[in-house]
Amino acid sequence: MMTIDVAPARRAEVKSLARVLGRAFYDDPLMTWMMPDDARRARALPRIFAAMTRHHFLAGDATEVAGRDGGLGAAALWDPPGRWRQTPREELRMMPAFLLAMGRQVGRGQAMADLMKKNHPEEPHWYLAVIGSDPTVRGAGFGQALMRSRLDRCDAEGAPAYLESTKESNIGYYMRFGFEVTGEIRMPDDGPPIWPMWRAPR
Template structure:
């Protein structure tokens, strides 16, 4: 995420291929391993990056069949992973139950925190975005590529589609820097809250479709 807007560099945006999911998961893990929420969920820094890689590999395999996971080509400089309206609420339990099978490596404290976060964010989504909507599962740009407008470019295909179909887009984030970035993309903060007393704040954000008429 960037704080100062700059004109986007010319890069090609493409749908992520199945063969590049592992590489994309590494990009996601590197971005979220230092995020305040990632540090809270997985306080043991020794295995945090490995668990994050595993998680994002599973998450990207979940979202990939829907064809709305975007990257740059030919080199992966960033990833935007979307789930279309209705998909997450129907399928996400299988993903999180598989995570439970792996979390024995990080302990039950992290397991409890993950499921508490899951329940909390689903509650926020139902409260603020009850109609069918696009859900941004994750957005990451490699550190050396930030400040080039790549994050905005990665979001644009689904933002355009949401406008055409008159559907909202929804996400949550855990840094003020990211909040400012998403506000520039048309998202509005609907609620700031903590899912546990000691957890970092979360911002639930929604983007209403633009009137194209």
């Protein structure tokens, strides 16, 4: 079995990282609700993930990529404890990309972000905002390598971790890493539910 390399994401990798996450989230229920048009969603998601990574996540030094033979297979966007809120300046810098990507659907994106913020735990924790594998390598252990890399650090620091699962089918996967469902957040306009999950350190 060939080794999967996990490393901090570099600025030069933002575009390829964003393309991988865009493909990973193309059929995600939350993204489909936010941007129902398939073609628009395919174009928009890489732009959104690139803006988030470039203007917020890279500064937290907690974005990681997993690759094999120089090819990038998966990415995880984490926030360190105390850093999950985007600053007004970061939000301002991301806004042009969001507006360009989402157009009239930007209101739904805002509604989602507001609900997630309202339900976000206050206790200091590592926040896994986004994790995704390219569909071509799904099931090959890339996501697992990324989860282990950061959760080992959480355990070493005695720090809890938090995420929101946007797919019911992924809940069992996260539970294997020690996450537990703490509730359900439902989007407006008959939108899909998402499941907040918390992991105590081991």
